[in-house]
Amino acid sequence: MGSASLSYKGHRYPVEVISPCVWLYFCFPLSFREVEEFMLERGIVVSCETVRRWCAGFGQQYAGALRRRQPRPGDKWHLYEVFVKVNGEQTYLGRAVDQDGDVLDILVRDRRDKAAAGRFLRRLLKKTRTVPRVIVTDKLRSYGAAHREGVPCVERRQSKYLNNRTENSHRPARQRERARKGFHSVGGAQRFLSASSGISPHFRPGRHPIPASGCRAEMTVRFTIRDQITGAAGRPTTT
Numbered sequence: 001m002g003s004a005s006l007s008y009k010g011h012r013y014p015v016e017v018i019s020p021c022v023w024l025y026f027c028f029p030l031s032f033r034e035v036e037e038f039m040l041e042r043g044i045v046v047s048c049e050t051v052r053r054w055c056a057g058f059g060q061q062y063a064g065a066l067r068r069r070q071p072r073p074g075d076k077w078h079l080y081e082v083f084v085k086v087n088g089e090q091t092y093l094g095r096a097v098d099q100d101g102d103v104l105d106i107l108v109r110d111r112r113d114k115a116a117a118g119r120f121l122r123r124l125l126k127k128t129r130t131v132p133r134v135i136v137t138d139k140l141r142s143y144g145a146a147h148r149e150g151v152p153c154v155e156r157r158q159s160k161y162l163n164n165r166t167e168n169s170h171r172p173a174r175q176r177e178r179a180r181k182g183f184h185s186v187g188g189a190q191r192f193l194s195a196s197s198g199i200s201p202h203f204r205p206g207r208h209p210i211p212a213s214g215c216r217a218e219m220t221v222r223f224t225i226r227d228q229i230t231g232a233a234g235r236p237t238t239t
Contacts (some may be wrong), residue, residue, distance in 0.1 A: 002214055004233050006058070006061060006229075006230065008231070011054075013044075013046065013050075015230055015231050015232045015233050017039070017044055018058060019053050019055050019062075019226065019227070019230040019232050020039075021039065021054055021055070021057075022054055022055055022058050022059055022199075023036050023127075023203075024038060024057075025051065025055050025204050026055070026059060026063075026069065026194075026195055026196045026199040026200055027199060029047075029066060029175045029176055029178070032048035032049070032051045032052045032055075033048040034212060035048070035051045035053055035113070036048045040050075055195075056187065056191075058061065058159045058230075059191075059192075059195035059196075059199070060083075060191065060194065060195050060198075062195070062198070062199055062226075063195045063197070063198025063199050064068050064223070064231060065080060065192065065229040066198055066199060066202045066226075066229060067198050070102060071102055072130065073098045073100070073102060073128050073130060073132075074098035074100055074132075075097045075098075075099075075130075075132050075133035075134065075137065076098060076099040076132060076133060076134045076135075077094075077096055077097070077098055077104065077134070077135050077136065077138065078096065078097050078098070078099075078130045078136045078137075079094065079096050079120070079121075079135060079137045079143065080094070080095055080138065080139075081093065081095075081136070081140070083096045084108065084183065084189065085182050085183070086108070086110065086182070086183045086184070086185060086186050086189055087131065087182075087183070087184050087185060088182075089110070091109065091186060091189070092108070092109055092110070092111070092112045093106065093107075093108050093189075093193070094106065094107045094108075094109065094115075094116075094119075094120050095197075096124055102201065103197040103198075103199075103201055104124060104127070104128055105120075105123060105124050105127055105128075105188070105189075106193050106194060106197050107120050107123060107185050107238065108189045108190045108193065109186075110126070110239050111187065112140065112143040112181065113142050114141075114142045114146055116141050116142065116145035117140070117145070117146035118145075118149060118150055119144040120146075121147070121150045121151070122150060124157075125151070131153075131154060132151075132153060132154055133154070133155065133166070134150070134154065134155045134156075134157060135147060135154055135155070135156045135157070136156075136157045136158075137156065137157075137158055139158050143156075144156070144219075148149075176192070176193075176196060181233075188208075202222055202225070202226070203217045203219070203222055205219065205222065
C-alpha cells in the first residue's frame with residue numbers, strides 16, 4: 001500500500017501534521033496529551049482527542065505499509081509469551097520474531113492452551129506465507145501439541161535461554177503498558193501493539209554496530225520511507 005491508498009479527506013490538518021503525531025505516539029512511551037504538548041511547542045494547536053483519532057485511523061495503515069517493505073522473514077522463528085493486564089484481568093501476549101529480531105506477529109489472548117497456541121501458529125503461517133526451518137519456544141506443553149499437529153516437519157527447539165531475543169522484544173510493550181496505565185480491552189491492546197510493532201521497529205536501526213554518522217544517515221533514509229508511505233514526500237515540511 002502506498003500513499004495513493006491513504007485518504008486524508010475531511011481532516012482539518014494535512015499529512016505533515018498527522019504523520020508526526022502518529023509516529024511520536026507509536027514510537028515513544030508518550031500519552032496523547034504529551035503528543036499534544038509536543039505539537040503545541042511547534043506552534044500547532046491540536047487536541048489529545050484528535051491525536052487519538054489519528055492514531056486509531058492511521059496507525060494500522062502505516063504499520064501495514066511499512067511491513068510490506070520489510071524483507072522476507074528468516075527461517076528461524078522465536079515464539080514467546082508474557083503476562084499482560086487488560087482491564088485488571090490477566091491475559092497473554094504472544095510474540096513471534098525471526099533470528100534478525102524482526103517482529104513477525106503478535107497476538108493478545110486470554111488463554112495459553114493448545115487451541116490458542118495452534119491459532120497463533122496458523123496465523124503466523126498464513127501471514128508470512130512461509131514455513132520456518134526451526135521454531136524456538138519455551139517448554140510450554142501447548143506449543144508442543146500445536147507443533148505436532150500444525151508443522152511436525154519443522155524442527156522445534158526448547159530452551160528458556162534460546163528465546164532471549166524474543167524476551168527482549170517485549171520490553172517496548174512493557175514500557176508502553178506502563179505509560180498507558182494498562183490496557184482497557186483485549187481488542188484495544190491488540191490494535192495498539194500490532195500497530196506499534198509495525199511502526200516502532202522501522203525507526204530502530206540498531207545503534208551499537210554502526211557509528212553515529214551511519215545511524216543518522218540510516219534514520220534519514222527511514223524517515224524518507226515514512227514520508228513516501230504516508231504521502232508527505234515532496235511536500236513542504238511543517239515546523
